[in-house]
Amino acid sequence: MRPQIVLFGDSITQQSFSSGGWGAALADTFSRKADVLVRGYGGYNTRWALFLLHPIFPLDATTPPLAVTIFFGANDAALSGRTSERQHVPIEEYKENLRKIVHHIKECSNKVLVVLITPPPIDEDGRFKYARSLYGEKAMKLPERTNETTGFYAKQCIELAEELGLPSINLWSKMQETDGWQKKFLNDGLHLTPEGNAVVHQEVTRVFSESGLSPSEMQLDFPHHSNIDPEAPEKAFEIRCN
Incomplete structure (x- = not known):
């Protein structure tokens, strides 16, 4: 049985398993060595994620x-009092919810490699244009997410990783190192383009x-075909199957 990597x-x-998605690319990278399982839930914040543990x-x-x-935080960072406020989680709670998620996974096995990923940056103009494309003049007049606020949540994610001695990925900072990141990496101001997925x-x-x-x-889970003797194929599988 192959080991599992859970996203x-x-x-x-x-x-992440859509065309050009980072999960699909990861599954290809670990082909025949580990099974990559996607456990992603659109619209969820860390508060709701606790019920899934x-x-x-x-x-x-x-x-x-x-x-x-x-990989949570994009919804937690939605602004209170704006159109996506039902997803908002106060920043202190966000950090503690992440801590609870990590604690539970480590309780399953302390050997599990846990990697924390910050939310990506927000292209506020891109979010506004996306809303206009859906709702026209009824679209939001004020941003429901801002890049600055999302950055504060990203900082808490990184700080928690340091506190717990876990590896982390500061996607919020990493993407902004590239000129034109807004349109290069984000297709609606929030979700990822193929280039963003590649990052x-x-x-x-x-x-x-x-x-x-x-x-x-x-x-590899089973021998490479080049290691199979066509005259005595069973020999290549003796160790693996016994």
Whole structure:
């Protein structure tokens, strides 16, 4: 049975197996070495994610995941009093909810590699244009998310990773290092373009490798075809199947 890598997050994770998605690319990177499972829930914040922990990560599981990415914050950072306020989670609670998620996963097995990922930056103009395309003149007049506020949430995510000694990916900062990131990496001011997905895939793969989970060093689930003797194929499978 292949080890499992679980991607846990909101819509940015849910969409990660779409064409050009970072989850699909990760599954290709770990092909025949680990199964990549998407557990992404569009619109969810960390408060609602807590209700998913026991069903997704049961404490009595015989085989816990090899690694888990935790990728929340884009919805928690929605502004109170604006159109997406039902998703808003106060920043202090956001950090504590992340802590609870990590604690539960580590309770399943302390050997699980847990990687925290910050929300991506917000292109406020892109969000406004997207809303106008859907609702016309009825669209929001004030931004329901701002890049500055999302940055505060990203900072809390990174601080928690440092407190817990976990690897992390500061996607909010990383993407803004590139000129024109707003349209290059985001297709509606929030969700990822193929180029944005490529950044996430690259960063996750890098952090995994730096944490001792390099796909090049992992064993294939079954022998490569070049190692199978056509005259005595059973020999290639003796160790693996016994």
